Amino acid sequence: MKQNAFLLVVLFLTGCAGQMPPPGGPVDTVPPEIVNTIPSHLALGFEGNSIRFEFSEYVEKRSAEEAIFISPDIPEKEFSWSGRELRISFPGRLRDSTTYVVTVGNDVSDLRNRNKMSEAFTLAFSTGDKIDRGSIQGAVVLDNTAERQGITLFAYQLDLTDVDTLDPRSHKPHFMTQTNRAGQFKLSYLPFGMYRVYAVKDEYRNLLYDPEVDMYGVFHKDMMLTEQDTLFADFRVRMTIEDTTGVRLIKGEAVSRSLVQFEFSEDIDTTSLMKSHITIEDTLAVASIGIHQLYPLPLSRKTFAMVTDVLEEDKGYRLSVDHVTDVTGNRINLSASSITFTGSGQRDTIAPMIHSFSITDSSRNVGLSDTLAIYWNKAPYILPVLSYTSLKDSAKRDIPYKMVWQNGATILLIPNKELLPKMKYQLRIITKGFEDFSGNKAQDTAHIRTFETIDIETLSEISGKVVDKKSSSVRKSEMIVVAMRVDRTPVSSSSIKASSDKTYVHKNLQEGKYSLWVFEDIASQTTYDHGKVFPFRYSYRFSERMDTLTLRARWPIDGFDLEIAE
Numbered sequence: 001m002k003q004n005a006f007l008l009v010v011l012f013l014t015g016c017a018g019q020m021p022p023p024g025g026p027v028d029t030v031p032p033e034i035v036n037t038i039p040s041h042l043a044l045g046f047e048g049n050s051i052r053f054e055f056s057e058y059v060e061k062r063s064a065e066e067a068i069f070i071s072p073d074i075p076e077k078e079f080s081w082s083g084r085e086l087r088i089s090f091p092g093r094l095r096d097s098t099t100y101v102v103t104v105g106n107d108v109s110d111l112r113n114r115n116k117m118s119e120a121f122t123l124a125f126s127t128g129d130k131i132d133r134g135s136i137q138g139a140v141v142l143d144n145t146a147e148r149q150g151i152t153l154f155a156y157q158l159d160l161t162d163v164d165t166l167d168p169r170s171h172k173p174h175f176m177t178q179t180n181r182a183g184q185f186k187l188s189y190l191p192f193g194m195y196r197v198y199a200v201k202d203e204y205r206n207l208l209y210d211p212e213v214d215m216y217g218v219f220h221k222d223m224m225l226t227e228q229d230t231l232f233a234d235f236r237v238r239m240t241i242e243d244t245t246g247v248r249l250i251k252g253e254a255v256s257r258s259l260v261q262f263e264f265s266e267d268i269d270t271t272s273l274m275k276s277h278i279t280i281e282d283t284l285a286v287a288s289i290g291i292h293q294l295y296p297l298p299l300s301r302k303t304f305a306m307v308t309d310v311l312e313e314d315k316g317y318r319l320s321v322d323h324v325t326d327v328t329g330n331r332i333n334l335s336a337s338s339i340t341f342t343g344s345g346q347r348d349t350i351a352p353m354i355h356s357f358s359i360t361d362s363s364r365n366v367g368l369s370d371t372l373a374i375y376w377n378k379a380p381y382i383l384p385v386l387s388y389t390s391l392k393d394s395a396k397r398d399i400p401y402k403m404v405w406q407n408g409a410t411i412l413l414i415p416n417k418e419l420l421p422k423m424k425y426q427l428r429i430i431t432k433g434f435e436d437f438s439g440n441k442a443q444d445t446a447h448i449r450t451f452e453t454i455d456i457e458t459l460s461e462i463s464g465k466v467v468d469k470k471s472s473s474v475r476k477s478e479m480i481v482v483a484m485r486v487d488r489t490p491v492s493s494s495s496i497k498a499s500s501d502k503t504y505v506h507k508n509l510q511e512g513k514y515s516l517w518v519f520e521d522i523a524s525q526t527t528y529d530h531g532k533v534f535p536f537r538y539s540y541r542f543s544e545r546m547d548t549l550t551l552r553a554r555w556p557i558d559g560f561d562l563e564i565a566e
Contacts, residue, residue: 027113028057028110028112028113028115029113029115030057030115031110031115031116031117031118032055032056032057032059032108032109032110032115032116032117033055033056033117033121034053034054034055034056034104034121035054035055035056036052036053036054037051037052037053037054037123038051038052039051039123039125040125041123041124041125042124042125042131043125043126044125044126044128044129044130044131045126045127045128045129046094046100046125046126046127047127049089049090049091049093049094050087050088050089050090051087051088051102051123051125052085052086052087052088053085053086053088053104053123054084054085054086055084055085055086055108056084057084057110057111057112058083058084058110058111058112059084059108059109059110059111060108060109060110060111060114061079061081061086063107063108063109064086064104064108065079065086066107066205067104067105067106067107067108068088068102068103068104068105069102069103069105069176069207070088070100070101070102070103071100071101071103071173071174071175071176072095072098072100072174073172074090074092074094076090076091076092077089077090078090088102094127095127096127096128097126097127097128097129098126098127098128099124099125099126099128099130099131099132099189099191100124100125100126100127101122101123101124101175101188101189101190102122102123102124103120103121103122103123103175103176103177103178104117104120104121104122104123105117105120105150105152105176105177105178106118106119106120106149106150106178106180107150107178107205116150118180118181119178119179119180119181120177120178120179120180120185122177122186122188122189124188124189131189132189132190132191132192133189133192133230134188134189134190134191134192134193134225134230134231135186135187135188135189135190135225135230135231135232136155136186136187136190136195136197136223136225136231136232136233136235137184137185137186137187137231137232137233137235138184138185138233138234138235138236138237139179139182139183139184139185139235139236140179140183140185140199140217140236140237140238140239141183141217141236141237141238141239141517141544142183142215142238142239147201148179148181148182148183149178149179149180149181149183150178150179150201151178151179151183151185151199151200151201151215151217151239152176152177152178152199152200152201152202152207153173153176153177153178153179153185153187153197153198153199153200154168154172154173154176154197154198154199154200154207154209155173155174155175155176155187155190155195155196155197156168156171156173156174156195156196156197157174157175157190157191157193157194157195158193158194158195158196158222159193159194160174160193161174163196166196166536167534168198168200168208168209168533168534169208169209169210169211169533169534170208171208172207172208173198173207175187175190176207179199190225191225192225192226192227192230193224193225194222194223194224194225195222195223195224195225196219196222196223196536197219197223197235198216198217198218198219198533199216199217199237199239200214200215200216200217201214201215201216201239202214209533209534211242211244211533212241212242212243212244212245214241215239215240215241216239216240216241216242216530216533217237217238217239217240217530217539218237218530218531218532218533218536218537218538218539219235219236219237219531219538219539220531220538220539220540220541220542221538223235234565234566236542236543236544236565237539238528238530238539238542240530242532242533243326243328243330244330245330245333246326246330246331246332246333246334246336247264247265247266247268247324247325247326247330247331247332247333248264248265248332248333248336248337249262249263249264249265249319249321249332249336249337249338249339250263250264250265250336250339251263251339252319252339252340252341253341254311254317254341254342254343254344255305255344255346255348256344256346256347256348256349256438257310257311257312257313257343257344257345257346257347257348258307258308258309258310258311258348258437258438259305259306259307259308259348259438260280260305260306260308260311260319260341261297261303261304261305261306262303262304262306262319262321262339263302263303263304264302264303264324264326264332265302265336266302266326266327267301267302267326267327268301268302268324268325268326268327269324269325269326269327269329270296270301270407272323272324272325273294273304273321273324274294274323275291275294275306277321277322277323277324278291278294278306278319278320278321278322279319279320280306280308280317280318280319280320281317281318281320282315282316282317283315283316283317283318283340284315284316289308289309289311289317290308290309291306291307291308292306292307292308292309292437293306293307293379293381293408293437294306294408295378295379295407295408295409295410296407296409296410297377297409298355298356298375298376298377298409299355299356299375301327305378305379307379307381307436307437307438311343311344312343312345313343313344313345314342314343314345315342315343316340316341316342316343317340317341317342317343318338318339318340319338319339319340319341320337320338321337321338322337324337347438348436348438348440349438349440350377350378350436350440351436351440351441351442351443352376352377352378352379352380352431352434352435352436352440352442353376353377353431353442353443353445354374354375354376354377354429354431354447355375355376355377356375357372357373357374357375357427357447357449358370358371358372358373358374358375359372359427359449359451360449361448361449361450361451362450362451362452363449363451363452364451364452364454365452365453365454365455366419366425366451366452366453366454367453367454367508368418368419368420368421368453368454368456368508369415369418369419370419371412371413371414372391372412372413372414372427373406373410373411373412373413374410374411374412374413374429375409375410376409376410376411377409378409378436379407379408379409379436379437380434380435380436380442381435381436381437382433382434382435383405383433383434384432384433384434388429388430388431388432388433389403389413389427389428389429389430390426390427390428390429391413391415391425391426391427391428392425392426392428393420393423393424393425393426394423394424394425399415399416399419399425400415400416400417401413401414401415401416402414402416413427419453420453421453421454421455421456421457422452422453422454422455422456422457423452423453424450424451424452425450425451425452425453426448426449426450427448427449427450427451428446428447428448429446429447430444430445430446430447431443431444431445431447432444432445454508454510456508457553457554458510458511458553459507459508459509459510459511459553459554460509460510460511460551460552460553460554460555460556460557461505461506461507461508461509461556461557462483462505462506462509462514462516462549462551462556462557462560463503463504463505463506463556463557463558463559463560464503464504464558464559464560464561464562465498465502465503465504465561465562466479466481466498466502466503466504466518466561466562466563466564467502467561467562467563467564468502468564469563469564469565469566470541470564470565470566477520477521477522478497478498478520478521478524479497479498479502479504479518479519479520479521479564480495480496480497480498480518480519480520480521480526480528481495481496481497481498481504481506481516481517481518481562482494482495482516482517482518482519483495483506483509483514483515483516484514484515484516484517485509485510485512485513485514486513486514486515486548487512487513488512494506494509495526497521497526498518509551510551511551511552511553512550512551513548513549513550513551514548514549514551515544515545515547515548515549516544516545516549516560516562517542517543517544517545517562518542518543518544518562518564519540519541519542519543519564520540520541520542520564521540522540528540528542541564541565542564543562543563543564543565544562545560545562
């Protein structure tokens with residue numbers, strides 16, 4: 001009896017062991033795979049009411065169940081497990097003569113070490129006598145290559161939806177797949193028709209686009225798949241994250257009886273803020289207060305100051321701002337566009353002075369065409385003649401330049417021509433004669449900055465041609481070529497316009513590793529437009545070379561062509 005009982009215990013434990021991963025052993029680094037399916041891939045005439053997947057190892061059940069996507073959708077389905085096998089059952093009858101595509105996303109992880117599948121798996125079968133043959137393939141682009149895996153592609157067949165109301169925030173895709181480690185994907189077995197595809201980093205795994213949570217990518221056109229053109233292979237999108245929150249006015253105070261400072265919730269587009277967009281009113285008499293000067297505080301894009309008519313001490317005032325947008329174009333929130341503050345009886349006694357320069361003293365490797373900026377703590381009202389400022393080389397020769405007040409508190413000093421390489425220069429400005437609106441005079445102080453320009457013997461260049469596969473553009477556009485220095489963190493970049501014959505020369509690049517990409521600038525804004533999910537807007541066309549260039553000093557790279565797809 002004892003021997004029989006022992007055998008029963010052994011058999012029981014052996015049976016239980018079949019439901020668990022084997023313990024111990026070396027660290028598991030092998031991702032799980034799907035090794036068998038029922039029905040088989042590309043099966044025809046399927047009449048069953050369940051499908052099965054067998055994994056190469058034990059996987060976390062929830063991760064697998066949440067990674068399953070079936071198109072056309074089967075609303076009612078049940079999951080059941082037996083060891084490494086997952087069975088998906090559905091009570092109703094499948095549609096006749098229909099290709100079903102079951103996608104298992106690469107979020108499926110094994111039990112032993114949480115390794116994820118290396119790429120999404122696709123099972124296609126048909127209840128009829130043929131399999132749909134349409135296919136879209138391509139890649140997503142992120143500066144951080146580690147995040148390229150697991151991006152979800154939302155594909156919508158426009159023949160089946162109202163394109164004007166299509167909203168990925170509330171409409172789940174008709175088809176989906178995920179990118180592999182290289183950011184590549186393939187949507188296969190699609191019925192012929194017109195498609196719109198979005199790339200979404202689906203953080204909540206709900207197959208919906210959640211603004212300001214999910215990164216997204218929008219293509220520059222919709223794609224048509226036909227019997228004669230079954231494959232679209234040029235799909236590429238650049239990912240970004242959407243900022244939909246309107247800028248808010250969060251602070252306002254009277255620093256003195258004629259100086260008001262105010263602050264926004266985020267950096268704004270400074271060109272959108274003008275005196276005409278601002279009003280200050282007495283909250284009792286509703287009388288407007290005049291504004292004489294407006295300027296940002298040094299090195300800030302969200303805190304500003306105004307010189308105003310004299311304010312009364314302890315009196316209430318309302319500051320209102322209109323037409324202001326943040327750096328992504330969101331207009332100011334109307335419910336947060338005004339703020340109240342109390343007047344001050346204090347006289348402004350702070351004298352204007354130089355706060356900082358765009359270069360530090362004894363700077364090296366200054367660019368030959370760099371603009372020199374001088375930042376003031378406040379906007380001077382009386383400006384002296386330019387003789388108080390000078391730019392000289394090491395031989396004390398005057399360098400011709402023009403001086404531009406970028407705003408009330410920033411001077412830009414722009415040399416008339418390129419500076420000489422590996423040359424020492426001295427920038428000198430005497431603050432004598434500068435005076436603010438309240439009559440405070442700047443001290444008679446000489447500010448001197450010496451700097452040395454870059455040695456062109458350490459520089460190189462990349463040149464080539466932009467090959468445009470689009471025969472003609474409906475709108476006038478330019479090609480912008482971007483060189484990204486990728487061997488340093490953070491990644492730095494510089495942009496140039498290709499010439500009218502589509503050739504480009506990226507000059508004065510320091511040696512290092514670079515990648516290049518190009519985009520079509522339709523609105524002449526010199527920045528890439530990622531498009532928008534809703535309301536929908538196409539992105540700009542772009543292309544990038546996947547190979548990384550190693551640039552060495554005095555060894556220019558020529559003939560590095562960039563081909564941009566139609």
